[in-house]
Amino acid sequence: MTLTAVLRVQSPRVSARKLAAPTTLIALALLASGILAARVIAKPIDLTNPPSGRFIDDWAEIYMAGGKVGYAHSSMARNGDLIETNTTMMMQIGRAGQFIKVEMTQATTETIHGAPVTFSSDMDMSVMKTSMRGRVAEGKVTITSSQLGMEQTQKFTYPKGALMTWGLYRESLKRGFKPGLTYTLKTYAPELRLDDAVEAVTTIGDWETLSRCGRVKKGQRVTTSLVSPLGSLESISWVDKTGHPIKQQLVAPGFGNMEIIVADQASAVADFIPPEIFMSTVVKAGRRLDPKRIRRAVYRLSPQAKDGDLGGLPDTGMQKATKRDDGSIDLVVTRQDPPARSAAKVVRANASAAMAEYLKSNLLINTSDLELVKVAKRAAGGETAPYKLATKLRRFVSEFVHDKSLNVGFASASEVCRTREGDCSEHGVLLAALGRIQGLPSRVVVGLAYVESFGGQRDVFGYHMWTQFHLDGRWVDFDAALGGDLCSPTRIAFATSSLKNTGLADLSLPLITKIGSIKLEILDVQTEK
Numbered sequence: 456m457t458l459t460a461v462l463r464v465q466s467p468r469v470s471a472r473k474l475a476a477p478t479t480l481i482a483l484a485l486l487a488s489g490i491l492a493a494r495v496i497a498k499p500i501d502l503t504n505p506p507s508g509r510f511i512d513d514w515a516e517i518y519m520a521g522g523k524v525g526y527a528h529s530s531m532a533r534n535g536d537l538i539e540t541n542t543t544m545m546m547q548i549g550r551a552g553q554f555i556k557v558e559m560t561q562a563t564t565e566t567i568h569g570a571p572v573t574f575s576s577d578m579d580m581s582v583m584k585t586s587m588r589g590r591v592a593e594g595k596v597t598i599t600s601s602q603l604g605m606e607q608t609q610k611f612t613y614p615k616g617a618l619m620t621w622g623l624y625r626e627s628l629k630r631g632f633k634p635g636l637t638y639t640l641k642t643y644a645p646e647l648r649l650d651d652a653v654e655a656v657t658t659i660g661d662w663e664t665l666s667r668c669g670r671v672k673k674g675q676r677v678t679t680s681l682v683s684p685l686g687s688l689e690s691i692s693w694v695d696k697t698g699h700p701i702k703q704q705l706v707a708p709g710f711g712n713m714e715i716i717v718a719d720q721a722s723a724v725a726d727f728i729p730p731e732i733f734m735s736t737v738v739k740a741g742r743r744l745d746p747k748r749i750r751r752a753v754y755r756l757s758p759q760a761k762d763g764d765l766g767g768l769p770d771t772g773m774q775k776a777t778k779r780d781d782g783s784i785d786l787v788v789t790r791q792d793p794p795a796r797s798a799a800k801v802v803r804a805n806a807s808a809a810m811a812e813y814l815k816s817n818l819l820i821n822t823s824d825l826e827l828v829k830v831a832k833r834a835a836g837g838e839t840a841p842y843k844l845a846t847k848l849r850r851f852v853s854e855f856v857h858d859k860s861l862n863v864g865f866a867s868a869s870e871v872c873r874t875r876e877g878d879c880s881e882h883g884v885l886l887a888a889l890g891r892i893q894g895l896p897s898r899v900v901v902g903l904a905y906v907e908s909f910g911g912q913r914d915v916f917g918y919h920m921w922t923q924f925h926l927d928g929r930w931v932d933f934d935a936a937l938g939g940d941l942c943s944p945t946r947i948a949f950a951t952s953s954l955k956n957t958g959l960a961d962l963s964l965p966l967i968t969k970i971g972s973i974k975l976e977i978l979d980v981q982t983e984k
Contacts (some may be wrong), residue, residue: 462811468674487801502625503682506565507533513700514723517546518714525557526723531621533852537572538565540620547727555576561620561646562982569622571613576646585759589645598645600818602867607818607917614652618644623655632675634661644681653683665693666700668714674701688962721816737915739976744905745982748788753979754947757783771900771923772930790942793842794927798838809927813896819867819954820888820897830872831892843848845895845924845933845940852886852935882935884954886922896925898953903975905945916947916975 499870500510511531517524525546532539555578555731566571566848576587589598596613599606618626623642630638631971637657641652660676674693689706705713729910757766768784775787815823834851838844866874868888869883878900887897902918921934921942930951932942 464564466481466562469926496795499781502628505531505533505538507564514718515700515703515715515718516718517544518716519546519712520533525727528720531624533567536567538567538621539563540565541670542620546638548608563619563621565619566619569616569618569625570621571619571643572646574619587645589744593697593719596643596645596651600921602870604823605824605867605869609649614641616824617641617652619643622692628698629655630657630679632694633657634659634675642681647681648683649800653681656680656682667702672701674681679963709728726958737912737917738903738973739912740905740914740916740975740977742977743907744977744980746905746945748982749944749980750983751979751981752788752944752977754786755783755976756786756947757974757976759974761971767897769948769951771932771951773932773942773944774948784909786947788947790944791929791931793941794929794931800841810896812923812955813898814894815891815953817953817955819884820891821867822888822892824869824872827869827872827888828892834889835893841895842931844893845890845926848889848893848895848935849886849922849935849940852882853938854891854936856882856885881921883920886933886935886956890922890924892926895899898923898930899953900932900948900951904934904944916945919946920945 471836506802509530511529513527513529515529516528517527521549527542527544527546529542530540539562541560542560543560545556547556559579560575560577562575563571565571567714571591573591574587574589578585583953585600585602587598587600589596591613594613594615597608597611599608599609601607613909619642619815621686623640630636634859638657640655640657642655643652645646647653653895656679658678659816660678663674665674672695674695677692677694679690679692679695681690690703691706691853693701695701701717703715707716756765756768764782765784767778768786770776773791774787777785779785793951814822821827831848834848834855835844836847838847855875856871856877866877866884868885871877871885872888883899887899890897899920901918901920902914905914905916907914919933919936921936923930923932925931932946934942934946
């Protein structure tokens with residue numbers, strides 16, 4: 456899933472490496488817009504006895520980076536004693552001269568009183584398709600996710616009092632639109648978090664004048680934030696006197712924000728102009744770096760806005776983060792030495808309970824897939840020393856993914872081992888999978904990586920994804936897309952994930968909340984002698 460750039464590196468066998476931000480960002484933007492839009496779609500109806508059949512049917516245009524990129528369609532209907540909701544969003548974007556189409560459909564079935572019964576979510580990103588089906592019963596939620604014909608079923612305790620689309624809609628109407636009103640509702644949004652609720656914090660604002668295409672309207676400002684442990688997403692809506700939406704804006708600085716404007720169906724589905732958005736997400740380094748020679752680098756990340764908050768960044772094997780009083784974060788990133796016990800053999804039984812999560816199979820890393828197992832055995836070539844094995848797997852994946860394609864969403868390892876196609880996220884997830892099959896605990900990392908030149912700009916950091924293996928008691932970085940073992944300190948980790956949670960938030964929230972909103976300073980660089 457990538458907002459992707461291509462790095463042209465001259466090599467006799469591999470002509471293109473990938474620097475990319477996981478394209479989960481675009482998918483998450485759509486998902487979040489669909490979730491947040493449901494907070495204020497309102498028409499004067501009897502909430503205790505809504506009319507049979509379809510009673511809401513809205514179309515809207517989606518704008519990003521100054522151009523129209525797609526449409527949204529939301530509906531609600533009563534079928535007997537159940538309320539059925541449906542939101543479809545379609546968008547096209549440009550990525551380094553190529554285009555990717557993203558389509559998402561969300562649906563829920565809820566009781567008239569707002570209790571969830573079933574839900575579903577389908578995502579189609581170019582060649583990658585995923586789906587999720589869920590049912591809530593007896594205080595439990597059962598979720599089945601599928602990709603490439605393989606399924607994973609998980610069961611969790613359903614968070615008490617958590618609402619979904621219709622339930623949130625009812626509660627927003629009950630509370631009304633008095634300026635200054637603020638309230639918090641719990642919502643179950645499985646695309647953002649599978650195992651618990653997230654908070655939806657709504658604040659009612661004043662009336663404002665909106666102007667578009669020569670037309671002036673009055674709209675009341677309604678701000679809603681989805682708050683989770685990984686970060687928050689904010690949406691601003693302007694509604695008419697009945698609470699019906701006129702315009703919605705998803706706050707995503709790197710994309711120039713995403714706007715959803717109510718329109719008739721014919722206007723909504725016409726005249727898309729896919730924008731090129733990758734270059735707006737790169738971060739200027741301000742100086743030339745030599746990744747091969749740097750031993751240690753010290754960075755400072757600061758929010759561009761005075762009241763901005765970057766949240767936290769993880770400590771990893773080579774990165775140490777310290778948050779400063781002014782909201783900035785200092786990072787010390789040091790190139791790692793080879794693990795001391797590199798000659799030891801991989802022994803699964805010695806894996807601690809803390810590492811169990813990083814050896815387990817999941818939908819994106821299906822370690823029981825026989826094709827993956829076969830590829831892992833071939834890649835390992837009989838090697839059993841952990842560090843040598845990790846290095847061998849990395850080099851294998853760098854060559855094995857021969858089609859460095861920008862047209863892939865976020866493919867599973869099973870899909871990549873069959874298509875041999877993808878960018879940084881596909882390299883990262885395949886390498887993590889091969890390591891797990893061979894007994895190496897693995898996880899993926901999303902963040903920034905430095906490149907000397909891209910898209911006419913020099914010395915920039917672009918959004919990227921790579922892999923870490925747990926070796927000799929610490930996490931060690933390997934990059935199959937850019938081709939590196941014991942990676943250069945010209946990387947900054949924003950988040951790590953075992954990929955056990957197939958919701959999009961674990962990888963995307965730390966990125967979407969920082970894109971376009973950070974300033975990077977290089978405070979110190981130490982090079983090899």
